[in-house]
Amino acid sequence: MKLSEAIDVLSKTYQSLDAVALGLQVDAKEVQAALAKAKPDTAEFVALTVLAKYNPSIQETKTKEIINDNTDQFK
Amino acid sequence: MAAPNKILPGFSASMWMQTGATPTALSTANLSVWTAQVATIVGTSANGTGASGTGLNVEAIPAFGQDDAVASFGVAGSRQSDKIPTQSAPTSLTITAPWNPSDAALLLIRGDAYSGTIDRTFVIAATDSTTTIAYAFNGRVSEFKIDAAPGAEAKAVFTIHPRGNQYGWSNT
Numbered sequence: 001m002k003l004s005e006a007i008d009v010l011s012k013t014y015q016s017l018d019a020v021a022l023g024l025q026v027d028a029k030e031v032q033a034a035l036a037k038a039k040p041d042t043a044e045f046v047a048l049t050v051l052a053k054y055n056p057s058i059q060e061t062k063t064k065e066i067i068n069d070n071t072d073q074f075k
Numbered sequence: 076m077a078a079p080n081k082i083l084p085g086f087s088a089s090m091w092m093q094t095g096a097t098p099t100a101l102s103t104a105n106l107s108v109w110t111a112q113v114a115t116i117v118g119t120s121a122n123g124t125g126a127s128g129t130g131l132n133v134e135a136i137p138a139f140g141q142d143d144a145v146a147s148f149g150v151a152g153s154r155q156s157d158k159i160p161t162q163s164a165p166t167s168l169t170i171t172a173p174w175n176p177s178d179a180a181l182l183l184i185r186g187d188a189y190s191g192t193i194d195r196t197f198v199i200a201a202t203d204s205t206t207t208i209a210y211a212f213n214g215r216v217s218e219f220k221i222d223a224a225p226g227a228e229a230k231a232v233f234t235i236h237p238r239g240n241q242y243g244w245s246n247t
Contacts, residue, residue: 011104014194014213016162016240041245043112046104 010047028057078246079203088136091198100194100213107243121200122207165237174231188219212242
């Protein structure tokens with residue numbers, strides 16, 4: 001679902017925002033980007049906050065795998 | 076974007092409601108938005124604009140907020156049951172107002188009670204100088220009684236039942 005459509009649904013509904021947001025699947029990265037730009041004290045901000053709750057963005061962290069190399073050890 | 080930052084006295088709270096016989100209640104999301112939404116219902120004395128709202132003269136603001144709601148599970152032989160908090164409903168408000176039969180706000184309340192199906196946005200605003208915090212909810216009026224006992228002024232007593240989930244907090 002497009003993020004703009006999801007925001008529109010959440011801004012106009014009279015239902016529980018949590019219940020409605022559960023059924024709206026949107027791109028988590030788009031939500032984070034839009035939330036960063038949204039002005040507080042707007043319906044869009046309220047909608048994005050609820051969407052972010054149910055579409056958490058998972059940060060990819062790259063870690064170097066260290067393999068113990070004991071081949072140079074003389075036993 | 077600031078809420079009052081001190082302990083507020085009870086009389087700092089005031090009650091406001093949308094005007095119009097068949098108002099369009101604010102959506103759930105907009106109940107949490109002060110600017111251009113909740114502020115239009117709250118009057119200028121409480122830092123709103125009051126373009127589409129009117130004050131409700133009440134004797135006191137009753138307790139407002141959320142009810143308590145838990146699901147309890149008991150197991151025989153267990154000392155204590157498990158109480159799991161669930162999403163609780165906004166609390167109903169029974170309000171006493173001095174009765175002026177021609178008061179515009181009370182006439183709207185009387186009409187709502189007669190209908191029983193009109194959803195209207197109500198706001199309780201607690202104010203300290205230029206800062207206000209607002210509890211906005213959509214509700215329907217149920218009880219509407221006149222207490223015309225001779226020992227005191229006539230009173231209108233009515234109950235507002237908030238619609239489930241339709242409430243929000245906002246501030247200036």
